[in-house]
């Protein structure tokens with residue numbers, strides 16, 4: 001049990017707390033599911049990009065899936081070896097592509113024909129061969145929230161099958177491209193296995209048709225997307241996930257790469273916020289807390305559900321309240337019509353499942369400094385990012401002030 005009161009006392013609120021032991025458990029369970037096969041778990045850095053978190057995964061042998069050169073640099077700083085780093089994303093700049101090639105990462109995950117052309121040109125200018133994979137869009141409905149669905153032709157991600165094939169042929173004939181992998185990622189917070197299996201079948205068929213024309217790929221990258229339990233979802237078991245993927249790869253000797261983000265960190269994270277006031281507008285009851293949408297955006301952005309626990313001495317009957325922050329937006333809420341007991345000034349609320357897409361989606365909106373982040377491991381807590389001060393917030397503007 002994590003002593004949130006003690007942590008709030010020591011580090012202040014609002015505060016992110018991460019249970020590193022839970023992250024270890026999740027990583028090991030997934031790794032174990034692929035036992036006996038060549039596999040790399042490449043942690044999706046965007047889920048929680050704190051250097052100490054990435055380093056925690058690096059120490060367990062994890063790779064990294066990065067979606068900007070900034071994330072690639074984080075992965076290097078955290079100690080992930082170049083040969084386990086993947087660079088994905090629909091819009092890579094020339095400078096990002098160049099740096100990725102120079103750093104000799106495992107591969108650049110190419111998302112369009114135009115991008116393949118840029119990678120080739122840049123590799124040529126560097127007089128080298130760039131390792132690439134191609135992100136295939138298998139046009140599968142992942143049955144998740146539309147904002148986090150990525151594997152349909154309506155989405156901006158990847159290329160269709162026939163384009164992918166053309167691109168592999170082009171890459172294979174190029175002096176400056178080395179096609180080594182194939183990739184798909186159909187969405188996030190997936191709770192059904194069937195869409196993943198269907199996508200894997202389609203992509204494995206493409207791999208076979210490429211083998212038939214002597215294009216041999218080494219890496220079968222199934223993306224991330226494993227869902228977690230926020231509320232009452234049933235989730236996919238890592239073992240079943242691995243089996244479903246492996247079953248599509250008969251006669252293919254490839255290294256399987258998966259890129260989980262949320263699965264590894266979401267339920268390791270807690271966002272701790274303090275009650276400022278209760279108020280009532282007509283029939284509507286509000287609990288106003290010191291954390292806000294600039295700290296944890298998911299409820300505002302996706303109407304996402306997070307379980308919330310009140311740490312309070314109060315023994316009154318629970319009632320339905322909206323839990324809102326101080327930011328000047330009606331969309332600034334953590335929950336609506338949520339049952340909580342009457343709360344007192346300074347009581348704590350612990351918002352759960354906040355370890356993925358929490359801190360990282362934060363901002364300084366309303367000139368609010370970002371929360372501190374604390375890691376708990378083996379019963380010990382340590383600060384892994386200090387709270388932002390007002391000086392931090394204005395540092396990049398101050399020098400432009402005129403008298």
Ligand SMILES: *Cc1c(COP(=O)(O)O)cnc(C)c1O
Pocket residue numbers: 044046047065067088089185187188189223224225226259260261262263356
């Ligand atoms: C976001 C992303 C992931 C991780 O997604 P989760 O749902 O957090 O597992 C993996 N791969 C790619 C390419 C991504 O964009």
